[in-house]
Amino acid sequence: MTSDLTTMLHARFPAQIIAAHNYRSQQTVLIKREGLLEITRALKDDPSMAFDFLMDLSCVDYLKFGKSQASAPTLTTPSPLPYYMEPKTDAETWTRGVSHDEYRFELVYHFYSSSLNHRLRVKVPLTSADLTVDSLTGLWHSADWFEREVWDMFGVRFAGHPNLKRILMYEEFKGHPLRKDYPVRKRQPLIGPAN
Amino acid sequence: MVATVDTTQLNWMTTRVDAALGWARKFSIFQYPFVTACCGMEYMATATSHYDMDRFGAGFPRFSPRQADVLFVVGTISHKIAPVLRRVYDQMADPKWVVAFGVCTCTGGFYDNYATVMGIDTIIPVDVYIPGCPPRPENVLDGLMKLQDKIAQGTRAPQAPDPAQRPDELHTPHRPEAHL
Numbered sequence: 001m002t003s004d005l006t007t008m009l010h011a012r013f014p015a016q017i018i019a020a021h022n023y024r025s026q027q028t029v030l031i032k033r034e035g036l037l038e039i040t041r042a043l044k045d046d047p048s049m050a051f052d053f054l055m056d057l058s059c060v061d062y063l064k065f066g067k068s069q070a071s072a073p074t075l076t077t078p079s080p081l082p083y084y085m086e087p088k089t090d091a092e093t094w095t096r097g098v099s100h101d102e103y104r105f106e107l108v109y110h111f112y113s114s115s116l117n118h119r120l121r122v123k124v125p126l127t128s129a130d131l132t133v134d135s136l137t138g139l140w141h142s143a144d145w146f147e148r149e150v151w152d153m154f155g156v157r158f159a160g161h162p163n164l165k166r167i168l169m170y171e172e173f174k175g176h177p178l179r180k181d182y183p184v185r186k187r188q189p190l191i192g193p194a195n
Numbered sequence: 196m197v198a199t200v201d202t203t204q205l206n207w208m209t210t211r212v213d214a215a216l217g218w219a220r221k222f223s224i225f226q227y228p229f230v231t232a233c234c235g236m237e238y239m240a241t242a243t244s245h246y247d248m249d250r251f252g253a254g255f256p257r258f259s260p261r262q263a264d265v266l267f268v269v270g271t272i273s274h275k276i277a278p279v280l281r282r283v284y285d286q287m288a289d290p291k292w293v294v295a296f297g298v299c300t301c302t303g304g305f306y307d308n309y310a311t312v313m314g315i316d317t318i319i320p321v322d323v324y325i326p327g328c329p330p331r332p333e334n335v336l337d338g339l340m341k342l343q344d345k346i347a348q349g350t351r352a353p354q355a356p357d358p359a360q361r362p363d364e365l366h367t368p369h370r371p372e373a374h375l
Contacts, residue, residue, distance in 0.1 A: 191277050
């Protein structure tokens with residue numbers, strides 16, 4: 001097993017890697033946006049890594065993360081809080097590596113190597129001021145629809161994508177519905193009343 | 196003196212034309228299944244031999260709206276597919292009926308979000324609502340029999356307005372790529 005993927009990447013791209021951790025053999029690296037293409041190309045082409053499969057690409061909006069439970073329903077009954085609303089102790093609080101205020105969004109890539117049978121998670125924090133990142137469609141074709149979905153739901157632009165248009169919602173849809181500041185009751189029907 | 200007639204000996208009967216038409220129509224339901232989601236599995240279970248919708252004359256799904264009498268809307272309808280559903284409804288020839296199959300089509304079900312139509316009766320008139328998530332086949336057959344009663348009586352849900360008379364916000368935008 002190549003349990004030293006993160007250390008290897010650290011040694012090879014010291015300027016691009018923000019943080020790395022290895023939790024229960026799940027290896028994760030946090031990288032700078034500018035180094036994405038360079039690092040992922042190495043992930044694919046380096047025979048010691050040989051990540052031939054981009055399994056998943058998604059995005060996280062940290063707008064309200066850890067700030068308040070304002071969006072959670074208020075409980076009027078004296079029943080105990082559900083586990084996900086209980087205040088967490090410091091030991092359980094997961095640290096992200098960058099500040100939520102500065103880097104509101106984070107792309108999460110999951111890579112898999114079918115020849116070496118190992119996996120790697122790559123995270124790319126993004127500032128809301130400049131939500132553009134390089135497209136990986138040239139390296140993995142599966143990135144095509146994933147990136148369209150992330151554009152549709154979160155509004156992250158992928159530079160170099162051949163066909164960056166909405167994949168789930170309709171073209172007339174305004175905004176990006178999985179952003180935490182999208183109004184939860186907002187409706188944009190094509191026909192019929194805005195129920 | 197009143198002449199009495201032994202009706203058991205009669206080999207003819209009288210009826211009204213619309214009653215005869217309703218009786219004929221209720222046993223020849225050509226359905227168009229507009230299946231979008233998991234309710235479709237229950238629809239298939241109802242349609243196959245174990246529950247046998249053919250007993251009610253509804254065993255012959257037509258996949259062209261122009262040949263169908265009853266539109267079965269089976270499964271969640273999203274705002275994206277809503278114009279397609281209305282176009283299918285508009286393509287059906289009169290007389291036509293609509294069945295909302297499952298809670299998602301009745302009210303939106305447990306979906307309350309940016310994507311889902313909160314009940315197809317906001318788009319097209321509905322004759323019979325079959326709630327359930329998904330409804331049991333018995334429930335579907337019950338709804339089918341209620342629909343038969345409705346067909347026999349000749350009653351229908353309020354007609355969808357003439358497309359030309361609809362308010363502007365209800366006009367279907369011309370989007371040939373809508374099904375893509």
